[in-house]
Amino acid sequence: MTKKQRVLAAITGGEVDRVPAGFSLHFPKERAHGDAAVQAHLDFFRETDCDISKIMNENLVPLAGELGTPDDWDKVPAFDRTAPFMQQQLQLVGDIMAKVPEGSYVVATLHGICASAIHPFESLYGYVPIREKLCAHLRENSAPVLRAFERITDGMIDYARACLEMGVDGIYYAALGGEKHYFADDEFRTFIAPFEKKILSAIRDAGGHTFLHICKENLNMQRYESYGALSDVVNWGVYETGFSLEEGRKLFPKSAIMGGLHNRSGVLVDGTKEELTQAVGDIIASFGKKGFLLGADCTLPTEIPTDSIAAAVKAAAMK
Numbered sequence: 001m002t003k004k005q006r007v008l009a010a011i012t013g014g015e016v017d018r019v020p021a022g023f024s025l026h027f028p029k030e031r032a033h034g035d036a037a038v039q040a041h042l043d044f045f046r047e048t049d050c051d052i053s054k055i056m057n058e059n060l061v062p063l064a065g066e067l068g069t070p071d072d073w074d075k076v077p078a079f080d081r082t083a084p085f086m087q088q089q090l091q092l093v094g095d096i097m098a099k100v101p102e103g104s105y106v107v108a109t110l111h112g113i114c115a116s117a118i119h120p121f122e123s124l125y126g127y128v129p130i131r132e133k134l135c136a137h138l139r140e141n142s143a144p145v146l147r148a149f150e151r152i153t154d155g156m157i158d159y160a161r162a163c164l165e166m167g168v169d170g171i172y173y174a175a176l177g178g179e180k181h182y183f184a185d186d187e188f189r190t191f192i193a194p195f196e197k198k199i200l201s202a203i204r205d206a207g208g209h210t211f212l213h214i215c216k217e218n219l220n221m222q223r224y225e226s227y228g229a230l231s232d233v234v235n236w237g238v239y240e241t242g243f244s245l246e247e248g249r250k251l252f253p254k255s256a257i258m259g260g261l262h263n264r265s266g267v268l269v270d271g272t273k274e275e276l277t278q279a280v281g282d283i284i285a286s287f288g289k290k291g292f293l294l295g296a297d298c299t300l301p302t303e304i305p306t307d308s309i310a311a312a313v314k315a316a317a318m319k
Contacts, residue, residue, distance in 0.1 A: 001016070002102075003020070003052075003053075003103055003104055004104060006051055006105075007051050007293070008105070011209060011232050013290060013291045016289055018289075019284055019292055019294050019316040019317075020105075020294070020316075021050055021051055021294040021313040021316045022052030022107075022295050023048060023296055023313075024056060024299050025304060026056060027040040027056065027302065032056075033088070033092075037056075037092055038096055038099070041055060042099055045104070048309040049314070051105060051293075051313070052105055052106075053096075053100055053104050054172055055107070055108045056109055057109040059086070059092075060119040061076075061111075062119075064076050065121075069137075070138075070140050070142075070145055073137065073145045074144050074148070075120070076151060076152065077151065078151040079151070080155055080159075081158045081161075083155070086155070086158075086162075089159070090159070090162055093108055093168065094166050097166050097167050105170075106167075107171060107211055108172065109174065110156055110160055110199070111156075111174055112156075112173055112199075113192060113199070114131075114134070116155075116156060117145075117148060118130045118131060121133070131176075131182055132182075135182050135183065139187075146191070149195050157199055160208065163208075171208050171209070172211040172213060173210060176216060177196075179216050180220050181218055196227070197230060200230035210232050211231075211234075211235065212227055212231035212234045213236070215236075215237070217240045217241050218241065221236065222251070224251075228251070228253070228254055234256070235257075238262075239266070245283075245286075245287050249291075256291045256293060257287075257291060257292055258295040259294075259295045260294055261295070261296045261312065263297040263299060263300050267279040273308075273311045276315060277318070280316055284316065294312065294313075
């Protein structure tokens with residue numbers, strides 16, 4: 001099987017010659033943009049031999065100014081694929097797509113509605129304060145915030161469509177908002193889910209596969225149950241949030257499941273090659289090969305040796 005054939009078989013619940021694997025990390029700042037980023041991706045794909053080639057996205061929605069009241073969310077402009085920050089990211093996608101080997105399976109990273117909404121203000125306030133401001137402003141006066149969400153959603157959809165037109169196979173959608181310490185369940189249903197489902201639906205309609213990555217800790221995974229119908233693959237913090245692969249299979253019965261390894265500690269980061277091989281074998285023996293892709297809770301440490309990742313990929317091939 002080619003890598004693409006293997007991933008497609010896993011996504012559709014078919015037979016695989018071995019469990020496909022996909023891992024990613026943020027490259028150092030000096031290799032995060034331009035030609036250096038293209039080469040960093042290609043080197044990573046070759047050195048790790050991952051079945052899924054994930055294109056990272058460091059071109060974020062740019063600063064929109066200070067955020068004092070809910071009305072300041074009107075500072076977030078409408079944008080589409082012609083916006084400079086999107087053009088920079090699409091240039092990266094196009095350059096990588098022109099050089100990946102035939103038979104590759106490629107996904108492009110899309111920062112979800114929560115992340116893309118805080119990015120225009122995060123550099124001024126910091127991650128936790130801006131998350132708290134977002135929650136407070138939605139509760140105080142949701143209208144201008146939701147107008148910004150609408151504009152961001154339209155822009156993210158156009159970006160995803162542009163990536164798919166370039167030949168990308170799927171979109172890796174990084175979702176925030178499931179953390180219980182930020183939103184209540186009814187707030188998530190009202191403020192977050194409609195926009196995320198609109199984006200996932202649009203990706204599907206454009207012919208792409210959807211990789212739903214549910215980010216961060218202290219998650220209420222039940223909030224995402226209805227997302228399953230729109231998600232070809234679901235990945236979350238198994239260790240970070242204490243929600244097992246088996247529990248995920250029950251929650252998302254129509255989706256392939258991706259994960260199994262801790263991203264910041266454990267055998268992939270701290271263990272020996274023998275311990276890693278044993279752990280991967282145990283995960284696959286327990287969960288099974290069907291509808292499963294080996295991965296981690298989230299992005300790996302930037303400094304992790306690529307041969308450790310390659311060892312995990314090789315261990316999956318042995319089972």
